[in-house]
Amino acid sequence: VQRGRIVAAAEVEQSYIMIKPDGVQRGLCSKDLAQEHYKDLKDKPFFPTLINYITSGPVVCMAWEGVGVVASARKLIGATNPLQAEPGTIRGDLAVQTGRNVVHGSDSPDNGKREIALWFKEGELCEWESVQTPWLIE
Ligand code: UDP
Ligand code: MG
Numbered sequence: 001v002q003r004g005r006i007v008a009a010a011e012v013e014q015s016y017i018m019i020k021p022d023g024v025q026r027g028l029c030s031k032d033l034a035q036e037h038y039k040d041l042k043d044k045p046f047f048p049t050l051i052n053y054i055t056s057g058p059v060v061c062m063a064w065e066g067v068g069v070v071a072s073a074r075k076l077i078g079a080t081n082p083l084q085a086e087p088g089t090i091r092g093d094l095a096v097q098t099g100r101n102v103v104h105g106s107d108s109p110d111n112g113k114r115e116i117a118l119w120f121k122e123g124e125l126c127e128w129e130s131v132q133t134p135w136l137i138e
Helices: 031-037 047-054 069-077 090-094 109-119
Strands: 012-019 060-067 103-105
Touching: 012 069, 012 109, 031 047, 031 109, 060 069, 060 109, 069 090, 069 103, 069 109
Parallel strands: none
Antiparallel strands: 012 060, 012 103
């Protein structure tokens, strides 16, 4: 979208990344926001404990943008259940239980957009391009 972009705009995705309360103790998260964020899971038996967990303390919110960022972020984060997450992933190295899995990452480009719009106001996002981009993305 910005001037000088060297990859096709259609390939560029957005992913909402969040370090959960046990990951870092900073920021804020309300119950309404947590319920809206996880609305797809509202009928799951773990929904009430998930909402309690996410609102139990401050979180850090990030909006990442890049080619294939949704899948690469999820790969870096690892499987939902830390016991199934590979060593070298955040959950595989740092977490023990599904209910305390340290970090969130959007599961699709559509959800990435939805979650970023939910957690950030217009003007809070900063867009920039690293000088290394042409050496990382062909
Ligand atoms: N979760 C849980 N128990 C479960 C499944 C999920 O507490 O049996 C929590 C866990 O924190 C997970 C979040 O609900 O990260 C969202 O679940 P989802 O299936 O979307 O997993 P994710 O996309 O985070 O890997
Ligand atoms: Mg999910």
